[in-house]
Amino acid sequence: MNFMNTFRLALRALSRNKMRSALTMLGIIIGVGAVIAVVSIGQGAQYLVQQGIQAMGTNAVYIAAGSGRPGGVRMGYGGVKTLTVDDMNAIVQGIPLIQDAAPAVNARDQVVYENQNWNTSITGTSPVYFKIRNWSIQEGSVFSDQEVDLAANVCVIGTTVAKILFVGQNPVGKTIRIGNLPFRVDGVLESKGQNVMGQDQDDAIFAPYTTVQRKIVGITWLQYIMASAISQQASVAAVGPITSLLRERHRIRSGEDNDFFVRTQSDIAELANQTQSVMTMLLGGIASVSLLVGGIGIMNIMLVSVTERTREIGVRMAVGATESDVQRQFLVEAVTLSMMGGAIGILVGLISSAIISNLLSWPTIISGKAILAAAIFSGAVGIFFGYYPARKAAKLDPMEALRYE
Amino acid sequence: MPDQNATPPENRSPLAGSTPLIHLESIYKTYDLGEIQVQALRGITLEVRVGEFVAVMGPSGSGKSTVMNILGCLDRPTKGRYFLEGIDVSHMSKVELARIRNRKLGFVFQQFNLLSRTSALENVELPTVYAGIGPEERSRRAMESLTRVGLADRAGHHPSQLSGGQQQRVAIARALVNRPSILLADEPTGNLDSRTSVEIMEILQTLNDEQGLTIVMVTHEQDISEYTKRTIEFRDGKVRRDSMVQKRLIARDVLKTLPTAEEQAAEDAEENARTETVSGVDAKP
Numbered sequence: 001m002n003f004m005n006t007f008r009l010a011l012r013a014l015s016r017n018k019m020r021s022a023l024t025m026l027g028i029i030i031g032v033g034a035v036i037a038v039v040s041i042g043q044g045a046q047y048l049v050q051q052g053i054q055a056m057g058t059n060a061v062y063i064a065a066g067s068g069r070p071g072g073v074r075m076g077y078g079g080v081k082t083l084t085v086d087d088m089n090a091i092v093q094g095i096p097l098i099q100d101a102a103p104a105v106n107a108r109d110q111v112v113y114e115n116q117n118w119n120t121s122i123t124g125t126s127p128v129y130f131k132i133r134n135w136s137i138q139e140g141s142v143f144s145d146q147e148v149d150l151a152a153n154v155c156v157i158g159t160t161v162a163k164i165l166f167v168g169q170n171p172v173g174k175t176i177r178i179g180n181l182p183f184r185v186d187g188v189l190e191s192k193g194q195n196v197m198g199q200d201q202d203d204a205i206f207a208p209y210t211t212v213q214r215k216i217v218g219i220t221w222l223q224y225i226m227a228s229a230i231s232q233q234a235s236v237a238a239v240g241p242i243t244s245l246l247r248e249r250h251r252i253r254s255g256e257d258n259d260f261f262v263r264t265q266s267d268i269a270e271l272a273n274q275t276q277s278v279m280t281m282l283l284g285g286i287a288s289v290s291l292l293v294g295g296i297g298i299m300n301i302m303l304v305s306v307t308e309r310t311r312e313i314g315v316r317m318a319v320g321a322t323e324s325d326v327q328r329q330f331l332v333e334a335v336t337l338s339m340m341g342g343a344i345g346i347l348v349g350l351i352s353s354a355i356i357s358n359l360l361s362w363p364t365i366i367s368g369k370a371i372l373a374a375a376i377f378s379g380a381v382g383i384f385f386g387y388y389p390a391r392k393a394a395k396l397d398p399m400e401a402l403r404y405e
Numbered sequence: 406m407p408d409q410n411a412t413p414p415e416n417r418s419p420l421a422g423s424t425p426l427i428h429l430e431s432i433y434k435t436y437d438l439g440e441i442q443v444q445a446l447r448g449i450t451l452e453v454r455v456g457e458f459v460a461v462m463g464p465s466g467s468g469k470s471t472v473m474n475i476l477g478c479l480d481r482p483t484k485g486r487y488f489l490e491g492i493d494v495s496h497m498s499k500v501e502l503a504r505i506r507n508r509k510l511g512f513v514f515q516q517f518n519l520l521s522r523t524s525a526l527e528n529v530e531l532p533t534v535y536a537g538i539g540p541e542e543r544s545r546r547a548m549e550s551l552t553r554v555g556l557a558d559r560a561g562h563h564p565s566q567l568s569g570g571q572q573q574r575v576a577i578a579r580a581l582v583n584r585p586s587i588l589l590a591d592e593p594t595g596n597l598d599s600r601t602s603v604e605i606m607e608i609l610q611t612l613n614d615e616q617g618l619t620i621v622m623v624t625h626e627q628d629i630s631e632y633t634k635r636t637i638e639f640r641d642g643k644v645r646r647d648s649m650v651q652k653r654l655i656a657r658d659v660l661k662t663l664p665t666a667e668e669q670a671a672e673d674a675e676e677n678a679r680t681e682t683v684s685g686v687d688a689k690p
Contacts, residue, residue, distance in 0.1 A: 009534065016522040315518045318479065319579070320507020320535040322500050398479050402514065 010332040021337060024301040027294025028341030028381065029348055032374045034287035036349025041356060042280025043365035049272050059235045060132060061098065062263045063091070063242060064224035080259050081221045082250050085209075088225045094245055097238040101227035102129035105212045105219070111205065112177040113165040120161055122178060122205045124212025125226070130189075132228040140172035140187030143208055151210035156187040158202035181215060183207065235264045284370075288377075294341065295381035302334050302389035313393055314401030327394035334386020335379060342378025346371055424491050426586060426619050427453040427476060432485035434471050445471040446482070447642040453621060455586070458613045460630035460650075461623045463639030469623055470591075472639065476621060477510055477589050478502040490586065507535050511580030515592035517572045519564045519579075525551060526560040529579045536583055550578040554608060570601035577608060581618075588612070590622040594629055600663050606632040607656035632656055 014021040065083035085103050092101045105124035110117055127142050129135075143154045155178070162171050171185045192201040213219055227242075229235035239262050246252075246260055263271075306313070313326055321329075350366060357364040434446040446468045453459055463469045474480040475487060478494060479502075487495045494505060506512075511532075519528045529547040538546070551557050554574040564572050573593060580588055590609070594602035610632060612618040622633060630636050631654045638646040664672060 005534070012523070012527075016520075311516075311518055312520060315512075315514075315520075316531070316535070317503065318477070318506060318512045319532040320503050320583075322503040322535075324500075325503075325535060399474050402479075402518070 006328055006332045007336065009329060010336045013329070013333055014336060020301065020305075024298055024337055025341035025344065027297040028291065028338050028378055029294075029345040031287065031289075031291030031294040032342050032345025032378055033348035033352065034290055035284055036346055036370055036374055037353045037356065038283045038287045039280060039370040040349070040353035040364040040366055041362070042276065042283060043367055044353075044357060044363040046273060046276040046280065047363055047365055049276055050269065058134065058265050059099075059229040059232050060265050061227040061229055061235050061238055061242065062224060062268070063227065063246070063260055064263070065222065065260050081219070082259050083222045083225065084220070085222065087246060087249055088222070088227075090249060091225070091227060091242055091245060095238055095241045097229050097234040097241065098227050099230050100128045100132050101225055102126045102132055103209045103222045104129070104224045104226055105209050105217060106223050107212055107216045109179045109216065111161070111165065113174065116165045116167065118161060118164045120203055120205055122155075122207060122212060122216060124207055124209035124216070126209060129206070129226055132226050135192065136190045137187040138190040139170065140185070143186050148208040148210055151208060151214055153181060153183045153207075153211060153215070154186045155183045155205050155207040156189055157185055157206075158189050158204045159191045160200055160202040161205055162188050178205065178207075179216060232265075236266065239264060291377060291381060295338070295385040298334055298337055298382065299385035299389060302330060302386055303392070305333075306330065306389050306393045309393075310396060310401045310404040313396050314398050314404065317396075317398035318402065323394040326396075327390045330390035330393045331383065331386050334390065335382035338378045338382030338386070339375070342375055345378070346374055349374075425452040425454050425488075426457075426490060427451075427621075428488040428491075429472075429475070430486045430488070432472070432475065432482045432487065434468075434475065434480070435483045444642055446475075449485070449642075449644060451637065451644060451647065453619060455619055456613070456617050457619055457621075458610070458634040459621045460633040460636045461621060461639065462625065462627075462630060462636060463645070466641075467639040468642040469639045471642075473589060473591060473621070473623055476587075477512060478506050503535075507532055508583060509585050509587065511577075511583075511585040511588045513573070513576050513580050513588065513590040513593045515595035517564070517569075517576050517596070519572055519575060521564055524561050524563060525556060525567070525575045525578075528564070528575055529582050531579060532583045546582050547578070550582040551575070553581065553612075554578045568601070569597050570604055573597065573601075573605055574608065577605075577612075581612075586619060588618055588620045590620065592623055592625070594624070594626070600660075600666070600669070602629060603632075603656050603659050603663060606654075607660060610656050628654075 063083070065080040088101045088103050091098055102125050107122040107124070108119065109122055110119050111122075126148055127145060130137070130142055137156065138159075140156070142156055143152065147154050155176075157165075157171060157176075165171070165176060166174070171188055173185065175182050175184050177183070189202070189206075195201050207216075209222070227238075229238050242262050243258065247258060250259055252258060316326060316329075353364040353366070356362070429449050429451050432446050432449040433444070436443040436445060449468075449472060461469045461473065471480070475482055478489070478497075481502075482495055485495065486493050489505065489509065494502065497505070519525075520531070526544065526547050529550050530543045533543040533546055548557065548560065551560055554577050556571060556574050556578065559567060559571060559575075564575070567575065573596075577588075577593075588609075593609075594605055597605060606629065609620055609622070613620050613634075620633075624630050631650055631652065633650055634653065635649050636646070637644055
């Protein structure tokens with residue numbers, strides 16, 4: 001009884017009840033189709049993100065306080081108090097690769113204008129921040145260095161905040177309330193849209209860091225420093241010197257972790273990529289659950305099939321089928337079902353990802369690995385879930401099977 | 406008092422002297438059902454020679470099904486030995502027994518047991534599949550077997566498209582496709598009307614007389630047993646009687662006396678017309 005024989009027999013047996021075979025395969029088709037579609041779309045998203053990041057190509061270097069271990073306690077971002085404006089000045093003066101640097105302090109607060117209110121992020125920084133981030137003002141102007149020195153209650157707002165609070169009016173010159181404090185709006189920033197993490201960059205307010213430090217948050221340190229290098233290569237090359245400088249200034253001994261971290265734009269891109277990757281895998285994992293369900297469906301139907309075909313199994317044994325012949329037959333039937341379902345599922349997955357990418361104008365990347373994995377998985381599902389019914393069939397007693405009603 | 410389980414000398418077949426095809430020696434079969442033990446066979450010794458046509462009879466619980474299961478290598482005796490073509494098969498492994506069933510035995514059942522939604526040809530091919538024969542050879546042998554039972558023109562039909570008699574003939578063709586020496590039939594006419602039953606007996610008699618096929622058949626119908634040559638009666642797990650059939654019926658001759666299907670239909674129509682008039686119902690034209 002060679003394999004080709006068994007395979008052909010399995011197909012004949014399955015075609016005897018086409019409707020049932022088709023319905024059983026449906027579970028696998030949906031499972032595999034979902035996984036392929038999700039992975040293709042996810043990879044397309046990743047590609048888009050990468051493209052976007054490549055297009056930006058800035059020289060930004062981002063230095064944040066935190067993920068260090070001062071005194072042995074792990075502090076997350078923002079909990080560390082050692083990053084200061086003096087650090088920032090030292091970096092600009094001491095590292096020629098770095099061109100500009102701006103300090104940053106974060107807060108979040110309720111913002112009110114007349115009868116509109118909104119909860120948004122308030123970032124305290126200096127005017128050079130906007131140069132570093134290549135962010136122009138579309139109305140009015142940025143606050144000045146003098147206003148920083150004076151810790152003036154002034155700010156610039158993003159277009160989302162402007163739309164929500166000022167509904168059609170010109171915000172420049174008006175006074176809004178941040179928390180309990182009045183702030184005069186000096187300008188409105190141009191629209192930047194979403195960042196690679198999917199956050200709305202226009203939903204933000206910027207004010208002098210001195211004001212935010214003293215009057216809103218009540219701290220003297222910084223949460224991060226935004227710097228720019230003289231070139232993209234320089235931004236990568238600057239990471240080392242910045243790290244050494246800060247370690248020295250913060251008196252961190254060798255062997256101890258940094259109480260800050262330094263990221264270049266490419267680091268951020270890599271992070272975004274990884275995050276996307278995890279998301280894709282997570283969704284793929286969830287879609288795989290339906291594959292599992294499909295497998296259970298196969299086992300279910302095979303068990304019903306074995307019971308229904310008890311007499312047939314008895315006859316096969318009577319005319320000379322051994323236990324292993326019967327087991328092999330039913331196992332191959334199960335695997336045939338699952339692999340055919342897998343093949344159709346792959347097709348369905350490819351077609352639906354093509355349709356979705358058309359609708360979203362989003363590229364979908366067909367992963368050869370995913371297809372191979374889907375094929376192997378559907379085979380494995382067939383073997384795993386087909387084993388028990390096949391065993392049951394093989395263990396039937398031929399005499400009783402022949403007498404079965 | 407002679408041993409009631411031995412075949413009396415005057416009842417041995419004319420081929421006596423050659424090795425018997427089937428030789429059961431002191432066969433016991435006990436079923437263990439937990440608390441109780443059922444002794445289905447209590448010391449059976451018998452022989453069947455080449456060319457015999459044996460009817461196995463007895464009430465339910467007599468052991469006739471058990472002995473058929475053992476003869477068919479579907480079950481092993483608890484005690485005793487079973488020689489098939491001179492070889493002791495009583496303690497062979499399941500795989501070896503499967504091989505023997507495939508090569509040396511043919512089975513025909515009361516309920517035909519054909520695969521539904523499958524052509525007659527493919528049904529007949531089934532034993533050849535497990536004999537490891539290639540597809541072309543399988544079809545050829547199956548066609549040959551179907552021709553032997555006169556159903557070559559129905560090779561492509563599915564069981565649902567065949568009458569009971571035709572289905573049983575397909576089953577016989579299947580039983581014979583690997584050219585076994587013995588045909589084991591379990592109430593082959595049980596699901597058939599009287600005329601079709603005789604047609605099937607005609608086929609079996611032809612196979613037995615002209616082609617020397619040895620047949621062992623279980624039946625509970627006395628008149629069907631009269632088409633065979635020898636009757637073995639079982640009772641309470643023992644052989645009660647083992648005798649040659651005295652006035653053997655020849656199916657071909659009996660068929661000539663029975664009305665054909667068309668004649669039967671015409672008779673029934675007449676009968677219906679008569680009863681309607683008698684009961685006072687207006688006979689409609």
